[in-house]
Amino acid sequence: MRTRFAPSPTGPLHLGHAFAAMVAHDMARAAGGAFLLRIEDIDRQRSKPAWEAQALDDLGWLGLTWDEPPLRQSGRLDAYRAALATLWARGVLYPCTCQRRDILDAASAPQEGGGPLIGPDGVVYPGTCRHRPRTGPLPGGVALRLDMRMALQGIVTVEYHETGTQPGPRSVPAETLVREIGDVVLARRDFGTSYHLAVTVDDAAQGITHVTRGADLTEATPIHVLLQRLLGLPTPVYHHHRLIRDGTGRRLAKREDAKAIRRFRDEGAAPRDIRRMVGL
Ligand code: GLU
Ligand code: ZN
Secondary structure, three states: OEEEEEEEEEEEEEEHHHHHHEEEHHHHHHHOOOEEEOOOOOOOOOHHHHHHHHHHHHHHHHOOOOOOOOEEEHHHHHHHHHHHHHHHHOOEEEOOOOOOOOOHHHHHOOOOOOOEEEEEOOOOOOOOOOOOOOOOOOOOOOEEEEEEHHOOOOEEEEEEEOOOOOEEEEEEEEHHEEEHHOEEEEEEEOOOOOOHHHHHHHHHHHOOOEEEHHHHHHHHHHHHHHHHHOOOOOOOOEEEEEEEEEEOOEEEHHHOOOEEEEHHHHHOOOHHHHHHHHHO
């Protein structure tokens, strides 16, 4: 068994991160497996080396150990580009130059039934740029979207196994991906990749057998499983864990002011206090 914790170094670790890290760590240790780290720093504007250093320090203080040097996504752009080239050659990507505003306007155009559909990445893309040519070399410096309907040709369901809060086999119909997820961005103009592509390529590169992460990412998982099929990568088991909430029920991940592990440390808390606070 190989698990991982994949923080984005855009702020301090809080109880939600500590919980995610401990779930992944404990699962690997209980099985005699390996626990790995990945620094998800593709957003160069928001990622700061100081946050990364603090995160590693907090994880060590919590008593967690990792078995390989952390993988840093900012050093993996060639691997993402290679995956994009594979998908481009299959004709399932197209360039998109829409602004957020264009997408909202097109998706909100009068039609039967309410407002725009919201997927894991926000408004489901209305397909404005789908007609653009897909020939020639892989374009750079432009956003690339997955043509979901094309990508799912010959696929009836996307399947994986879940061991988290609602364990069991999952079978997501292709039609659901087309309707509720749509043409997601696999390369952002500014980063040359996207969360979905990077996480899929890197989980495979790190040989992750069990992906543990918050239940807020459950609806993104079929995208990753589909990408694994398209890229010939293995599908890990998925374990979506409960989310840590504050006293008023708000998810810590949604709060800018969530109390940092650093502050608990400064106030004299011990690692076992942190474990107790998150119910471990
Ligand atoms: N970097 C992501 C986050 O901090 C985690 C992604 C994942 O575990 O798949 O939310
Ligand atoms: Zn577009």
